[in-house]
Amino acid sequence: MLQILIILLFQTVFVFGCGTPAVKPDTNRIVNGVDARPHSWPWQISLQVKHGSRYHHTCGGTLIGPRWVLTAGHCIWPGDVYRVLIGEHDMSVGEGTEQIHEILRIVVHPDWDIDHVAKGNDLTLLKLDKSPIMNDSVGVACLPQAGEILAHGTPCYITGWGNLYTHGPMPDKLQQALLPVVEYSECSRSDWWGNVVKTTMVCAGGDIVSGCNGDSGGPLNCLGQDGRWYIQGVTSFVSSSICNEVKKPTVFTRTSAFTEWISEVMLHY
Template sequence: SGPATAVFVNGEDARPYSWPWQISLQYLSGSSYRHTCGGTLISPSWVMTAGHCIGPRTYRVVLGEYDLTTQEYNEQIRSVGSIVVCTCTYTQALMSNDIALIKLDAPVTLNDKVQPSCLPESGEVVPHNEPCYITGWGRLYSGGPIASKLQQALLPVVGHSVCSTSSWWGNSVRPTMVCAGGDIRSGCHGDSGGPLNCKGRDGRWYVHGVTSFVSSRGCNTIRKPTVFTRTSSFINSNNTVHL
């Protein structure tokens, strides 16, 4: 298994600005910035992404983004103030605790195109077969071009008791992870660090996962669903993310 190198198969263009907490994490390459990972706005000053997205680079966060190739004048761009990678022994080999928080250098302006996500309660587990959506600017097929418009794909959740069986992911999957997908019909992995969006009973969308890793055999591998860091494992009693 390896980091979820963005691929969207069976995805579709999202309705513009329908996932207003989705962000684009970009790094400086030469004189321009390139999209590298997704992430989730969780408050006006904080973004949640995957730990493996963070390296010794210069980053910026773009919010209110839909088409990466077009300036749409709804974007808000923020530099990174500080980065907190989980001190809870994030290990590249196991991809466990694959989560990081980015503090923006200035709060964003909230509007209909930029909104923080709802977060689940501490310890909350999404039931098996729950229909959730991954979102991001993944490649449209392996080795293909990156999608310019934000993509979404429906991925049913695979319960931990199923996902951790030997014919699925086995003991690679910890209780602090969520599995989703893993059949031919489902979409593929989106951007690393991006959200797994699941609808709550109250009709609102909650971000239950941070896209972490996928099978090295590629996407749409049977019984090898995309694996996410389970957000609720890192939420404290105040309903805030704590690393």
């Protein structure tokens, strides 16, 4: 019965045209992080935390269903108040495309442990107060098939409003950067991440380009053979010394290792 419900869930997401942005991302000229083409990653959200009377960007996230956002476990702290901003590109101006949503329910993966990040399970699902209006600026990403492993060198893109470099400023405009996948056998070598990286994670990058503070929880966007964009990872951690350390790729929670948990939460909450 659960398998039937999961199939129906993914069929529902496909009805909304997952992974097919109205504005195509510019993937032709990416060397380092650059401004993304406005609204070309319409599933990218800004998770914002309340400080005083104002909200501030703290993490990224991905709209994966009409009322569901996928982000990282370490983005959520008990007692804090959050909201989700969808349809955003330039944080410094009101573009008229933004949609603000309250969070009805926060479901952190039961095996996430903030004191042991390397154990993995760095995932959280957020249920929105209501479904956003789907349009050219707001859409859902596709989820990969359970167990899918990307080949070494697969070109994927990280997106977010994280620091432009270690201890650097946060950009107003959404950034994107090409991060080729690094297969587990290489990423887990002793001179790379060693046993810190697990098979439930995916590494990408490892050279001069990487995720950085503020990118956490955001997507690793990978183009499928069907022409749709799939969220193959959720940004989890980088080197503690500098964001773009050689042989220390950005590490993501591998979405395809958690499709059953994601589906069960979306169905039962």
